Amino acid sequence: MDEITGRPDADGHVASVLRTLDPDRDRPTDVLATQHLTVGFGGQAVLRDVTVALPRGTVTAIIGPTGSGKSTFLRTLNRMNDRVRGFERHGDVLLDGESIWSPGQDLLAVRRRVGMLFQRPNPFPMSIRDNVVSGVRAHGIARGKQLDVVAEIRLREVGLWDAVKDRLHGSPYRLSGGQQQLLCLARALAVGPEVLLLDEPTSALDPMSTEAVEALFQTLTPALTLLVVTHNLGQARRLSEATMLFYDGQLAEHGATAQVFGQPRDPRTARYVQGLVG
């Protein structure tokens, strides 16, 4: 059975056609990969020897106790840690097979391709519409009237359009927390990222908003690759195909979510997913 068309596909014909149509067919299967990534601040290692590959179009959850290096890992992937005092790194991060630190790589372009959503909503001090298009403007992707179109498309994409269409030029700070986070998601999507890093994106939201945001995440693949740091194990199970568990700066476990939660290989994982620690 072909999973997209729902029809029998015994000879693999549909699959091969789909492959030809796939604009990403000539790119590496793994959009992001780390190789022996070790990160420290001021001589203190926070991440140790992390090697992992993230297949394009998948959702990977990152779980682990506080201080285990989850957020550091995430923030290293779009080079947000580069300017933190005492930042040191060994090993590498490959974006489409190319190091994100290679001389030919433009930092701003890396961040455009690897977007980020933060723990708490962080709208900019400008109108709702300007928030959505701020990145588009900065990268010179669109201008003038096009910006209005971009704003509408992205606000519709995150399901915020009807709520804000009459106050596009109003303050984003009057929106609810959940709406603000959706606005920030629209803003991140507007620059057309390939990977979206989500750092506990719903930890500041109520259950209803969380549900809305989670539902939205699921519509973003396979166009995007998502990496979600979460303390909410239920969320990890609901959202992700693969799960990484960090423990004390090391990647203790990485595998299909069902396996990590069902038959964990590492005893620390077992204790963590059963709620015995963390």
Added chain:
Amino acid sequence: MWRLGGRVATLVPVGALVFLLAVLAVKAWPAIRVSGWGYLTGSSWLPGSTYGGVEKVHGVTIPVGAHYGAWPLIAGTLQTSAIALVFAVPVSILTAFALTEGLPSRIARPLGFVVEMVAGIPSVIIGLWGVLVLGPFLAHDVYPLIATHIPNVPVLSYFGGSVGYGEGLVTSGLVLGLMIVPIIASTTRDLFLQVPALPQEGARALGMTDAEVARRVTLPWVRSGVIGAAVLGLGRALGETIAVAMVSGSVLGVVSPNLYGTMTTIAATIVSQLDSAATDGTGFAVANLAEAGLLLAGISIAVNLAARAIVRRSGALGAPVGRA
């Protein structure tokens, strides 16, 4: 008892302001009756006969030939303050950015201290430095570079022509600007430190350059506060007396024809003319200085009210300081 005391205490500044304006108005009354609106538009500053000859105009006894018009003073006050703001606001914002983000803290900390110390330098010393050092330097080495390249066409010619000897409009404006940079810069620095990191990180994660983060996020976040700081500086510039009296050239009765000409301001005129005005037996000269003072107070109050309106409007997007 304490509540009553608190209420009375809040009335003190209000009462002082009202009393001050009332005294000025009473002292200025003869001048207002004689000159009327002509005081605002006239350009002469003539004390009249110094041999005791008097005449009666609108029921007020004044020296023969006395005629006062404050237009050049008003223009000079507004021009110098405008130049000061145009210079000081960008310099202060850049200074604040350098102090909060651009420089390593072991340099930024002592530098911030120096900036605050500059605010405490007596204005007479800055004026002296303006006359002896800054003015001559600008007139010899800077103004000619600008003035000689300006074509003689309307509007632009304001920036050309004779550059004088370093005492005049733009020198006064720059000296005032230097005096208010510490006020605006230290306030702006404190405001920048209050901007939460999260929106700035968000902007960086979106692929904005440092300059874009500053322009689109950090600065808008504190916009109303920066406007407030600028108004604080403007208030100082409008009322600054002695430094301007020293570097303006103190020429009464003319509006400078270009950016470099000699002129004077309301505050500088009051201090430089008070002595000779006291020799006017009819008291008319003092009345005219009082009216000038009343005008200055009016301008300062108007500027503050305008700033409040601007702050309210720019705060419409409501970036709440301390919230992320």
